[in-house]
Amino acid sequence: MGKSRRGVRFQHRPANIDAKNSSSESSDASEPPSPTKAAKSDTVAGAKANAAEYKKKKETFITRTIWTFVMIAGFFVAIFSGHLYIIAIVTAIQIVSFKEVIAIANVPSRAKNLRFTKSLNWYFLATTMYFLYGESVIYYFKHILLVDRVLLPFATHHRFICFMLYMMGFVFFVGSLQKGHYKFQFTQFAWTHMALYLIVVQAHFIMNNIFEGLIWFFLPVALVITNDIFAYVCGITFGRTQLIKLSPKKTVEGFVGAWVCTIVLGYGIGNILMQYKYFTCPVNDLGSNIITGLECTPNPAFSPEAYQLPSWTHIDRTFNIAPMQFHILILATFASLIAPFGGFFASGLKRTFKVKDFGESIPGHGGITDRMDCQFLMGLFAYMYYHSFIAVQKSSVGDVMEMAITGLTVVEQIEVIKGLGKYLYNQGELSERVLNILNAELLARR
Amino acid sequence: MGKSRRGVRFQHRPANIDAKNSSSESSDASEPPSPTKAAKSDTVAGAKANAAEYKKKKETFITRTIWTFVMIAGFFVAIFSGHLYIIAIVTAIQIVSFKEVIAIANVPSRAKNLRFTKSLNWYFLATTMYFLYGESVIYYFKHILLVDRVLLPFATHHRFICFMLYMMGFVFFVGSLQKGHYKFQFTQFAWTHMALYLIVVQAHFIMNNIFEGLIWFFLPVALVITNDIFAYVCGITFGRTQLIKLSPKKTVEGFVGAWVCTIVLGYGIGNILMQYKYFTCPVNDLGSNIITGLECTPNPAFSPEAYQLPSWTHIDRTFNIAPMQFHILILATFASLIAPFGGFFASGLKRTFKVKDFGESIPGHGGITDRMDCQFLMGLFAYMYYHSFIAVQKSSVGDVMEMAITGLTVVEQIEVIKGLGKYLYNQGELSERVLNILNAELLARR
Numbered sequence: 001m002g003k004s005r006r007g008v009r010f011q012h013r014p015a016n017i018d019a020k021n022s023s024s025e026s027s028d029a030s031e032p033p034s035p036t037k038a039a040k041s042d043t044v045a046g047a048k049a050n051a052a053e054y055k056k057k058k059e060t061f062i063t064r065t066i067w068t069f070v071m072i073a074g075f076f077v078a079i080f081s082g083h084l085y086i087i088a089i090v091t092a093i094q095i096v097s098f099k100e101v102i103a104i105a106n107v108p109s110r111a112k113n114l115r116f117t118k119s120l121n122w123y124f125l126a127t128t129m130y131f132l133y134g135e136s137v138i139y140y141f142k143h144i145l146l147v148d149r150v151l152l153p154f155a156t157h158h159r160f161i162c163f164m165l166y167m168m169g170f171v172f173f174v175g176s177l178q179k180g181h182y183k184f185q186f187t188q189f190a191w192t193h194m195a196l197y198l199i200v201v202q203a204h205f206i207m208n209n210i211f212e213g214l215i216w217f218f219l220p221v222a223l224v225i226t227n228d229i230f231a232y233v234c235g236i237t238f239g240r241t242q243l244i245k246l247s248p249k250k251t252v253e254g255f256v257g258a259w260v261c262t263i264v265l266g267y268g269i270g271n272i273l274m275q276y277k278y279f280t281c282p283v284n285d286l287g288s289n290i291i292t293g294l295e296c297t298p299n300p301a302f303s304p305e306a307y308q309l310p311s312w313t314h315i316d317r318t319f320n321i322a323p324m325q326f327h328i329l330i331l332a333t334f335a336s337l338i339a340p341f342g343g344f345f346a347s348g349l350k351r352t353f354k355v356k357d358f359g360e361s362i363p364g365h366g367g368i369t370d371r372m373d374c375q376f377l378m379g380l381f382a383y384m385y386y387h388s389f390i391a392v393q394k395s396s397v398g399d400v401m402e403m404a405i406t407g408l409t410v411v412e413q414i415e416v417i418k419g420l421g422k423y424l425y426n427q428g429e430l431s432e433r434v435l436n437i438l439n440a441e442l443l444a445r446r
Numbered sequence: 447m448g449k450s451r452r453g454v455r456f457q458h459r460p461a462n463i464d465a466k467n468s469s470s471e472s473s474d475a476s477e478p479p480s481p482t483k484a485a486k487s488d489t490v491a492g493a494k495a496n497a498a499e500y501k502k503k504k505e506t507f508i509t510r511t512i513w514t515f516v517m518i519a520g521f522f523v524a525i526f527s528g529h530l531y532i533i534a535i536v537t538a539i540q541i542v543s544f545k546e547v548i549a550i551a552n553v554p555s556r557a558k559n560l561r562f563t564k565s566l567n568w569y570f571l572a573t574t575m576y577f578l579y580g581e582s583v584i585y586y587f588k589h590i591l592l593v594d595r596v597l598l599p600f601a602t603h604h605r606f607i608c609f610m611l612y613m614m615g616f617v618f619f620v621g622s623l624q625k626g627h628y629k630f631q632f633t634q635f636a637w638t639h640m641a642l643y644l645i646v647v648q649a650h651f652i653m654n655n656i657f658e659g660l661i662w663f664f665l666p667v668a669l670v671i672t673n674d675i676f677a678y679v680c681g682i683t684f685g686r687t688q689l690i691k692l693s694p695k696k697t698v699e700g701f702v703g704a705w706v707c708t709i710v711l712g713y714g715i716g717n718i719l720m721q722y723k724y725f726t727c728p729v730n731d732l733g734s735n736i737i738t739g740l741e742c743t744p745n746p747a748f749s750p751e752a753y754q755l756p757s758w759t760h761i762d763r764t765f766n767i768a769p770m771q772f773h774i775l776i777l778a779t780f781a782s783l784i785a786p787f788g789g790f791f792a793s794g795l796k797r798t799f800k801v802k803d804f805g806e807s808i809p810g811h812g813g814i815t816d817r818m819d820c821q822f823l824m825g826l827f828a829y830m831y832y833h834s835f836i837a838v839q840k841s842s843v844g845d846v847m848e849m850a851i852t853g854l855t856v857v858e859q860i861e862v863i864k865g866l867g868k869y870l871y872n873q874g875e876l877s878e879r880v881l882n883i884l885n886a887e888l889l890a891r892r
Contacts (some may be wrong), residue, residue, distance in 0.1 A: 401862060
């Protein structure tokens with residue numbers, strides 16, 4: 001959240017080489033005369049220009065640093081204030097980010113002032129958000145929604161309602177197609193969908209991470225920030241070999257060094273977060289904050305298990321390791337090796353549209369999208385990983401009863417009682433006598 | 447499936463006016479000299495040209511008609527041969543359609559021969575198809591997969607595996623970005639995703655419709671074809687007022703007339719299909735065909751219920767109407783009023799890329815996509831409508847047992863037995879004696 005320094009990342013170079021480099025990147029035109037040469041030919045003017053440039057750089061650096069701290073402070077205040085505040089912040093970020101991404105595709109055709117294009121973009125955003133928030137709310141607050149008479153139809157027909165809302169937008173779009181503007185309108189349509197898919201859908205998974213427990217939100221965010229910082233530090237210190245053609249300033253040494261550092265630091269951060277139920281518990285109460293805390297039976301991933309080294313090591317020692325400590329390594333590795341490609345992708349997009357930043361939402365930093373590109377990808381990965389390897393199948397007695405009562409016939413319900421009895425008997429949890437009574441009595445019911 | 451006549455739909459006009467019209471649509475350039483005038487100035491050459499044109503038109507019409515019948519015959523053979531054949535056909539259609547849609551975006555940049563772009567498109571298609579087919583198979587054949595030791599991890603980690611497969615493609619794409627080709631590569635990337643979303647995702651819902659019962663596949667397809675034909679017939683007969691700027695040949699009269707006809711004919715087709723369990727039953731056996739048939743307890747939507755007219759009509763008669771007969775009207779209305787916008791959307795796309803058809807897969811008809819544009823949208827609607835209003839909550843004894851065994855503790859499992867016993871007692875299905883024995887024995891277990 002706001003600590004990466006994309007502009008000067010990985011490798012330190014003198015300012016004028018930087019400038020030359022970025023100008024040759026941003027366009028395919030022939031190289032402009034090198035500023036180094038120009039400075040030599042007129043020393044006095046050069047010194048003045050350098051001083052002015054230095055002053056400007058310093059100002060930018062100060063603004064940037066101040067805003068970095070403002071963002072970090074805001075982030076921590078939100079984390080401690082409770083889940084609703086974090087959700088509000090993620091929502092705000094996704095809306096601004098959507099706006100920024102929509103805007104850059106709009107640049108080349110700004111002249112063509114089609115009346116409804118902009119409204120339609122926002123309509124699709126609203127529909128998508130309604131759909132995704134609805135999905136989350138239905139999933140996590142089913143027990144509240146299913147009881148409420150007014151909300152019930154919205155819950156049971158949620159997908160259909162959203163589909164029809166989307167269809168209205170679609171029909172309107174097709175109806176508003178105007179001869180001579182097809183290319184612009186279809187590009188806008190495709191681009192809106194791309195932005196929805198890249199930003200809003202991914203942000204949805206981040207929301208769900210928040211609901212599953214703050215650690216699944218905080219740890220991925222922290223890992224990406226850590227990786228960003230250490231890619232910069234390691235790049236300056238050891239950077240030599242270029243990593244990717246797209247971004248000449250990124251080096252293999254920065255990439256690998258940051259990986260090692262992210263694992264070490266991420267391991268530390270993860271171990272601290274694991275100690276607090278406020279971070280590990282899923283959100284069962286939206287009013288909770290750092291003071292009220294949260295209560296739950298923690299996920300088994302957070303409970304230490306006994307591990308022993310293989311026998312050939314001849315070290316007979318038992319280690320108590322929580323599975324989460326292995327999971328942190330994998331999350332840190334993704335944050336270091338794959339998530340940066342989200343950033344490279346964004347860089348490529350910016351080059352394509354010939355813009356330096358996605359916007360000017362954060363003073364000194366550029367647009368919000370510039371700071372978030374890797375976060376979205378990381379959040380999606382955390383979601384997938386959590387649900388595939390960590391989440392325990394949650395079901396309550398109420399869920400099972402609801403399923404049996406609403407979905408089965410009486411005969412089938414009796415089958416369930418018999419089947420569960422048989423299962424418990426096999427597990428040694430019920431005596432044979434009870435099983436026999438169950439079977440006999442249920443066979444002869446009424 | 448293949449009876450619409452996009453080229454000459456809705457309104458009959460003399461060939462030369464048609465030609466003039468379409469040339470002014472396909473480009474924004476000034477109008478060419480009218481062929482009518484040219485024909486007048488040189489009558490002999492004009493007559494010859496007309497004869498040649500007529501001959502060519504006739505040939506096209508014959509080819510088209512033959513292939514229409516070939517397709518209809520193939521469609522019915524597949525329907526009667528069984529579900530696997532239909533799924534194979536839908537799969538083939540979606541792959542060819544994907545190929546066609548990818549190809550039209552490739553036209554303007556065909557010169558730039560980037561080595562991996564094409565492979566990457568197919569990789570994304572394969573990944574998406576693996577994901578979506580997997581989802582369907584897991585949903586409908588869970589009871590088989592969960593037992594198999596080899597398939598189990600593929601089922602439980604399906605989404606994570608697909609996410610990682612996708613990420614590999616994504617990283618490869620970013621790594622293969624080449625300076626000077628950004629615009630082309632990003633356009634390809636966006637376009638591939640658009641095609642996946644428009645074709646493959648929608649075809650996935652059509653597959654699921656097949657699994658839910660052949661009627662949910664056959665009826666929507668038949669409604670769209672009926673609507674296409676009657677839009678043409680009504681357009682010729684009454685067509686006067688232009689419907690939409692995008693397609694000058696479509697008229698309000700054709701649109702409304704086709705709506706009425708689709709409702710009437712759709713009602714007939716639906717009522718016939720409803721009589722056969724082969725169409726109404728979900729697929730519980732993939733080896734079934736029209737001869738072996740299918741067996742199930744039909745969805746209540748197919749069972750007639752007694753309806754009475756409101757009292758103010760003073761008609762005291764009871765009507766036996768199956769809810770499905772109302773549902774048909776809604777499906778027919780969507781097929782008539784909304785699904786055609788899928789076709790208009792495709793027309794717009796074709797105009798944007800200045801192509802007449804998406805391809806030449808079907809002789810006389812153009813590309814497969816040209817025939818399928820409305821079908822995809824209709825299939826998605828049928829899926830949404832079915833799952834929101836018609837599907838009954840399906841759960842089996844196995845589902846409930848799985849949920850109780852994997853998700854509950856022993857104490858909770860015993861709670862379920864007690865709770866279900868109590869519920870059955872309240873429903874009058876268990877005697878008090880059995881309930882008491884249950885409670886006493888379970889309390890004192892082992």
